[in-house]
Every structure is written in structure tokens, then in C-alpha cells.
Amino acid sequence: MDERKRDSIVAYLRRRMAEVGIELDDLAAAIAQDQIQYKSxxxxxxxxxxxxxxxxxxxxxxxxxxxxxxxxxxxxxxxxxxxxxxxxxxxxxxxxxxxxxxxxxxxxxxxxx
Incomplete structure (x- = not known):
């Protein structure tokens, strides 16, 4: 994937997260929980x-x-x-x-x- 496409997807995700009120900490916590479940x-x-x-x-x-x-x-x-x-x-x-x-x-x- 080229860098422009990646940057465009990141910008889109940040906009959508802001629209629904998702913070980076929320996302990090969800990922950590998934990893714990995956490992167990x-x-x-x-x-x-x-x-x-x-x-x-x-x-x-x-x-x-x-x-x-x-x-x-x-x-x-x-x-x-x-x-x-x-x-x-x-x-x-x-x-x-x-x-x-x-x-x-x-x-x-x-x-x-």
C-alpha cells in the first residue's frame, strides 16, 4: 500500500472516531482485551x-x-x-x-x- 493511501485511511479513521466519540485510549484498551482473549x-x-x-x-x-x-x-x-x-x-x-x-x-x- 502506498503512503498516500495509508495516510488517507488513517485520516478517515480519525474522522470517524471523532464523530462517534472514540478516543485512542478506548481503542488501545479494546485491542489489549482482544489480545488477552486471543492468548487465553x-x-x-x-x-x-x-x-x-x-x-x-x-x-x-x-x-x-x-x-x-x-x-x-x-x-x-x-x-x-x-x-x-x-x-x-x-x-x-x-x-x-x-x-x-x-x-x-x-x-x-x-x-x-
Whole structure:
């Protein structure tokens, strides 16, 4: 991004903050709170939703588990993020389509080999 464009965006943000009464201290406090929440997360979804592992399990994690995903898959710093670079290993025991018609469908391209 060039410097003029950056300066223009900064000026726009400052104008909007002044219009709604947001001070720089308010913004800094909100960013600090987000960073604390981000660091305390034990589980994180692909969309950035987090859960510390305390209290009731959030809906996004409940839905993923009911779809057949493991809780460990969403662990921050867990095995899902430290996968070996040699290539992903697939654990078919965790296949959410196991037992469904989709799992038993045969492709004519695969059978022709």
C-alpha cells in the first residue's frame, strides 16, 4: 500500500472516531482485551472464534463435534497445527461421512484403474 493511501485511511479513521466519540485510549484498551482473549484461547475455529475451555462449550464447537470432528482438532498449539511437512495424514476413523451413502458411492474413474 502506498503512503498516500495509508495516510488517507488513517485520516478517515480519525474522522470517524471523532464523530462517534472514540478516543485512542478506548481503542488501545479494546485491542489489549482482544489480545488477552486471543492468548487465553485453548480452542479456535477456522473463522477465529475462540473458547478458553471453561464454562459452557460454544455452539460452533458443539456443531463441529456433532458433525464428527474431534475437539483436539481445534486445539490451539495442538497436533492439528503441528502437522509434519511431509504431507497430511488422514484418519478415516474421524470421517463424518462414514456410513452415509456418500461414503459408499463409487466413482467410475476410480473403478476403471
Amino acid at each position: 484461547a485453548k480452542y479456535r475455529s477456522a473463522t477465529g472464534e475462540t473458547w478458553s475451555g471453561e464454562g459452557e462449550m460454544p455452539q460452533w464447537l458443539k456443531q463441529a463435534i456433532s458433525a464428527g470432528q474431534s475437539v483436539e482438532h481445534f486445539g490451539v498449539g495442538g497436533a492439528a497445527q503441528s502437522a509434519p511437512a511431509a504431507g497430511p495424514k488422514v484418519d478415516w476413523r474421524q470421517d463424518p461421512f462414514a456410513g452415509s451413502p456418500l461414503a459408499t458411492a463409487h466413482s467410475p474413474h476410480i473403478d476403471a484403474r
